[in-house]
Amino acid sequence: MSVLSPITALVSAVVPMTWGLVLGERLGPLGSIGLVLALAAVVLVAFVPERTAVRASPRGILMAVGAGTLIGVFLVLIDAAPDDSGLLPLLANRTVNAALMFAAVGILALRGAPRTRDAAGRGLRLALLCGALDGTANALLLAGVRTGDLTVVSVLTALYPAGTIVLAALVLRERITKLQAFGLVLAFVAAALLAVD
Template identity: 55%
Template sequence: MLIALLGLTGALVYGAADFLGGLSARRISAVLTTAVTATAGLAVLLVTLPWLGGAWSASAIGWGALSGVTGALAISLLYACLAIGPMSILSPLTAVVSAIVPMTVGLLRGEAFSPIGYWALGLALLAVVLVGFVPEQGAVRPSLRGILMAVGSGAAIGMFMVLIDLTPEDSGIVPLLFNRGVNAAIMFAVVLLLWRIGARRVRGGSAGGVQEDAASAGPVDFTRRALRPSATTVRTGLLLAAAAGAVDAVANVFMLIGLRLGELSVMSVLVAMYPAGTVLLAALVLKERIAPVQWVGLALAITAAGLLALA
């Protein structure tokens, strides 16, 4: 019961963080959002370190840092696909993939599932098809780009959980500290690189007699959307990103405790229910419309996650 409570609570908190991050990415780009989110999460974890603590070791630091690399890829792809939308469709898709990856790792380790577990895996794959395929005209339809980004994000999220699960039992939140630290360092380096590339393109266009702005600076998302945003847009985006980072850090703590007390396969599918929070907020705030066949896919995804937890 405690594991289920930790997993489901963490899932709802993750969903709220993803919603905030997706809104931020629409204003200041997915790359900058990920960098600010990681920094805010690191700040929250540092504040809680005296209470949560943990033993510092090479293993805790190494696995935590490596998880920061996968986390940077996972969250940047996630926020980018949520910014494209629709949130209520792409978020569940990432969730299904993020559950399958740790489950596969568990099977390779020698873990076995009951027949219901394999049926649940089949339901999860069917859910992916139903969520991504929209036959009705006028329904919210995810783009191929958004779907591919969601699948990539889900795979990276799954690997993040696998790496955190490999950290020592007594390491506490130390791995999460290095996860956030490496994540922030990588993403701010990317922000700086893209900013310089975008600035050079703008100068080059102006020198050649062609007036370029942030919307036509090139194919890089950051230069298109975050080179010259308004002050209000930047401020709102940064605040949303900081809030997402703080909320995400709380969710990570729930996940970590659950992994310490339970199994990777069980916790991964419980956490994979995080779209519930995202879908709820997207429906209430953004008024996104979902086709009936997609509702079936969402229901199957949640059902599959619950069955996998039981298996």
């Protein structure tokens, strides 16, 4: 994870950022500095150096690049949706996700995956909560690309590991490394520069 997570986050920012710049989006001096700082923050926040960490396999790196590319393409497609489409792009996304999820659950059920009623109830509640949070995040993302530049929104979206790290520190009492703390500070500085540009 310490290697693959930053690769995914970085690629998910670079794909739509590149697309936005190709389409003519331009940043001022502060925004350009903020963009570079944000990309650096993506890597620093997601990178957790461990002495016992294993090297990523070529297959793992390829999957991380593929995942980042597809997240980036999702951002590009959401940005391309007409402004008057409302939440229809997100509804289409959720419909496809639900179909794939129910197909996977159905396959597992047919294969006789072990389950208990209590675990299924907890899993359903957790899935509903995660779905509500994910839906809210995607609605905010859609609002972001409709009111701002894809270049800026894609880089800020790629800072998602920062929220995970802060929550893990507050809720799970996990320790934030000095490198991650520096990345978090860099992320906030970058977000401020991108906001005022």
